[in-house]
Amino acid sequence: MGRQRQTPPLPLAEADPADDRRFVTALARGLAVLRCFTPADRWLAHQELARRAGLPQATVSRLTFTLTSLGYLRHRATTGEYALSPAVLSLGFSVLSNFQIGRIARPFMETLAEHTQAAISLGVRHDTSVVYVAHCRSTARLILGLDVGTRLPFAETAMGRAIWCAASPGLQAVVARRLQAEDPERWPAREAGLQRAETAWAERGYAGSESEWESEIAAIGVGLDLGDGREPLALTVGGPASRLQGALLHNDFGPALVRTGREIVAAIQAAGWED
Numbered sequence: 279m280g281r282q283r284q285t286p287p288l289p290l291a292e293a294d295p296a297d298d299r300r301f302v303t304a305l306a307r308g309l310a311v312l313r314c315f316t317p318a319d320r321w322l323a324h325q326e327l328a329r330r331a332g333l334p335q336a337t338v339s340r341l342t343f344t345l346t347s348l349g350y351l352r353h354r355a356t357t358g359e360y361a362l363s364p365a366v367l368s369l370g371f372s373v374l375s376n377f378q379i380g381r382i383a384r385p386f387m388e389t390l391a392e393h394t395q396a397a398i399s400l401g402v403r404h405d406t407s408v409v410y411v412a413h414c415r416s417t418a419r420l421i422l423g424l425d426v427g428t429r430l431p432f433a434e435t436a437m438g439r440a441i442w443c444a445a446s447p448g449l450q451a452v453v454a455r456r457l458q459a460e461d462p463e464r465w466p467a468r469e470a471g472l473q474r475a476e477t478a479w480a481e482r483g484y485a486g487s488e489s490e491w492e493s494e495i496a497a498i499g500v501g502l503d504l505g506d507g508r509e510p511l512a513l514t515v516g517g518p519a520s521r522l523q524g525a526l527l528h529n530d531f532g533p534a535l536v537r538t539g540r541e542i543v544a545a546i547q548a549a550g551w552e553d
Contacts, residue, residue, distance in 0.1 A: 307337065384412070386541050442476075498531065498532055
């Protein structure tokens with residue numbers, strides 16, 4: 279019988295905020311409703327919002343009324359559907375415009391993109407997802423368009439797995455608990471994928487997801503620990519699984535990714551960047 283993995287106790291600073299009496303559940307639920315919308319969504323029905331948020335329909339009714347009243351949602355009375363309003367976009371663009379890490383990382387990402395002729399992405403964790411904050415293609419231009427803000431699953435992607443491997447045990451425990459609560463049936467498979475990523479990280483210095491999130495996509499990622507206590511970011515190389523495989527991926531692109539990650543961390547620390 280295999281050894282059972284033990285979840286370490288959480289340091290106070292890394293305990294789940296939802297357990298703190300200062301945590302405002304209603305606010306968290308309202309933000310959860312806003313996160314239900316993906317780049318592919320325009321209008322979502324009330325029932326679909328409740329399903330995606332995992333909340334009772336009565337609760338979603340109160341939340342959508344409040345968010346609509348504040349201007350963050352639009353309501354189409356004829357169908358009962360909701361859509362994000364420009365007010366939400368203004369919040370996101372405000373953050374992105376001040377996100378200096380992407381600017382510091384840009385030249386390093388461009389060089390890596392030209393070397394690999396692949397897509398280079400920089401991302402952060404958001405609950406049980408990861409979000410692109412910068413994206414660079416092999417045209418040597420940093421693309422700040424539709425790709426920025428893209429939300430991907432945490433456990434199945436190279437970006438999420440890289441963040442997991444670079445995270446502290448306490449943060450890992452918080453994320454594991456949320457992933458398990460989000461979908462108990464899928465958690466064993468997700469946990470196995472994260473454990474495989476840890477093994478790869480120990481052997482090669484980066485984590486990967488080859489045809490696991492999408493069958494035609496392969497990616498490898500490295501966590502960027504800035505050393506100041508904040509959560510790690512992730513830098514990834516991604517592209518068609520038919521190309522990103524074997525010796526090219528692991529003997530060439532992998533070492534280049536690890537090297538670039540170290541260069542970005544050093545440049546950020548040298549700049550004395552603060553959020």
